[in-house]
Amino acid sequence: MARPRGPFDPPPPSFLAMAVPAGSVIFGSMLTLLPIIAGVPLLPPFGFIMLLGWRLARTEALPVWSPLALGLADDLVSGQPFGFAMLCWAVAFVMIDLVDQRLVARDFWQDWLIAGGATAIYLLFGRLVATPLSAYVDMFVVAQIAVSVMLYPVVAQLVGWLDQRWVSA
Amino acid sequence: MASRPRRPGFSRRAQYGQFAGYVVLVAGGLVAALLLMLSRLDPTTFGAFRSAAGTVTTPISSGLGWATRTIASIPQGVGDYFGVMQRNAALRRQIDENRAQVQRARALLYENRRLKRLLGVRERADSPVVTAHLVSSSASSTRRYAVLDAGRLSGVAVGQPVRGPEGLIGRVVEVGINNARVQLITDPESVVPVRRVPDGLPAIAAGRGDGLIEIRAVNAGSAVFHPGDTFFTSGIGGIFSPNVPVARAIRGARDVTQAQTLAHADTFDFAIVERSFVAPETLAERPR
Numbered sequence A: 001m002a003r004p005r006g007p008f009d010p011p012p013p014s015f016l017a018m019a020v021p022a023g024s025v026i027f028g029s030m031l032t033l034l035p036i037i038a039g040v041p042l043l044p045p046f047g048f049i050m051l052l053g054w055r056l057a058r059t060e061a062l063p064v065w066s067p068l069a070l071g072l073a074d075d076l077v078s079g080q081p082f083g084f085a086m087l088c089w090a091v092a093f094v095m096i097d098l099v100d101q102r103l104v105a106r107d108f109w110q111d112w113l114i115a116g117g118a119t120a121i122y123l124l125f126g127r128l129v130a131t132p133l134s135a136y137v138d139m140f141v142v143a144q145i146a147v148s149v150m151l152y153p154v155v156a157q158l159v160g161w162l163d164q165r166w167v168s169a
Numbered sequence B: 001m002a003s004r005p006r007r008p009g010f011s012r013r014a015q016y017g018q019f020a021g022y023v024v025l026v027a028g029g030l031v032a033a034l035l036l037m038l039s040r041l042d043p044t045t046f047g048a049f050r051s052a053a054g055t056v057t058t059p060i061s062s063g064l065g066w067a068t069r070t071i072a073s074i075p076q077g078v079g080d081y082f083g084v085m086q087r088n089a090a091l092r093r094q095i096d097e098n099r100a101q102v103q104r105a106r107a108l109l110y111e112n113r114r115l116k117r118l119l120g121v122r123e124r125a126d127s128p129v130v131t132a133h134l135v136s137s138s139a140s141s142t143r144r145y146a147v148l149d150a151g152r153l154s155g156v157a158v159g160q161p162v163r164g165p166e167g168l169i170g171r172v173v174e175v176g177i178n179n180a181r182v183q184l185i186t187d188p189e190s191v192v193p194v195r196r197v198p199d200g201l202p203a204i205a206a207g208r209g210d211g212l213i214e215i216r217a218v219n220a221g222s223a224v225f226h227p228g229d230t231f232f233t234s235g236i237g238g239i240f241s242p243n244v245p246v247a248r249a250i251r252g253a254r255d256v257t258q259a260q261t262l263a264h265a266d267t268f269d270f271a272i273v274e275r276s277f278v279a280p281e282t283l284a285e286r287p288r
Helices: A015-033 A046-057 A066-078 A084-102 A108-130 A138-167 B012-041 B047-119 B281-285
Strands: B130-137 B145-148 B161-163 B168-175 B180-184 B191-196 B202-207 B212-217 B230-233 B245-249 B256-261 B270-273
Touching: A015 A046, A015 A066, A015 A138, A015 B047, A015 B130, A046 A066, A046 A084, A046 A108, A046 A138, A066 A084, A066 B012, A066 B047, A084 A108, A084 B012, A108 A138, B047 B130, B047 B145, B047 B168, B047 B180, B145 B168, B191 B245, B212 B245
Parallel strands: none
Antiparallel strands: B130 B145, B130 B270, B145 B180, B161 B168, B161 B270, B168 B180, B191 B202, B191 B230, B202 B212, B212 B256, B230 B245, B245 B256
C-alpha cells in the first residue's frame, strides 16, 4: 500500500501547515475566554469567520472533515447549545463546496459576499436555536451581523499573512 | 483570487481520501444535528464535556481576569494614597455620627431576634460556600452564561445561587473540578421568583437577553409598577434564599415592566456562591 515517495511527488505537508490554520480557528473561538462578563451578545463569532477565511481564500489549508473537530472545540466554550457549531460549520463547508462547483473562480468581493451571507445565516439560526423567540436580542444580533461582515476583510488579511508566514513558507 | 476546486488529481488514493473526508463530514453533521436536538431538549446533557474543557480554559480566563483587575486597580491605589488623610478625618466624623444609629440598630436587632424566636423561625446558617470571581462569559452567544473560577473542589454544586455584593447574579448550572457555569439572571431562560419590597407584591423576574429583567406580576390585572420599585427574592421554589436584592424597575407600567439588575456581573467584583435555599417545612405547612 505505502509506496516510497518518488523524487517528483510533492513534499508532505509540514506540521505548521496543518497546525496554523486549525490553531488560528481555535484561537478565534477561544476569544470568549477573555475576562468580559457580557450583558448582551458582544463578540462576533471569531472562530467561524476565521474558518470561512481559510476555506474561501486557502481551500486546501483545512481538511474536508475539519469543521466537525473545530466546531466541537467552539461548542465547548461558546455557550450555544452543544452541537450547534459542529452542525453549522459542517453545513457551511458543504454549501461553499456547492458554490465552488458553480463558480469557476471567485474574487475577493464574492468571497466577502459568501462569508457575510454565511455569517448572517449562522447568527440568525443561532438566535433561533439557542434563545426563546420572546427574548429581546434581535437588535443585538443585527449589530453582531454588521460587525462580523465588516470583520471579514480583516480576517482575510490575517489569513493571508498567516499563510505566507507559516503555511506556504 | 481564483478558487482551486477540491480535485485531488488522478491519484486513486487521494480521491478515496477526499471521498472519505466528505463521508465523515456528512455523517458528523448528522450526528451534530442529533446532539443539537438533545442539548436543546435537556441543556445540561453535555455539561460534562464543557466542564472538562473548562478545567483547562478557566485558569487562562482566571489569569487574564487577575491581570485586568491588577492593572485596573493601579490608578485607584495611587488615588487612595493621596486621599487617605482627608478620608481619615471624614471617617472619624462619620463614626461619631453613626454611634447613635448603631445603638438603635442594636436595639432593633435584639427585638428582631426576640420576635423571630416567638415566631419559631430558625435562622439558617448562611455562611457562603465560596467567594470567587466570574472570569469569562458567553460573549458571542445570545445566551447569558458566565464562568466562575471555583468548582467542585471548593464545594460548589449545581443549583446554588450566586450573588454579588449588591444583589443576585445567577445560579450554578454546571460544575467542573475548578470551574462552574453560572446562568445569569439576565439570561432569556432564567426565572427568579421575587417580591416588591415595601408591600410584598409577588412577581416573576425573567431575563430578557438584552441585559434587563422583565418583571411580571403573578396576579395579573391588579399590579401597578412604578419606576424605582425594588424587587427582592422571595424564596419561593427553594433555590434562591429570600431577601436578596434582584432588580429595580426603570419604567412604570401595569403587570409587566422592565427592570435593571442591582448587581452588575463583572470580573471586578466578588461572586459569592451560597447554599441552595430549602424553605423551612414548618412554615410551608402552616396554613395562612
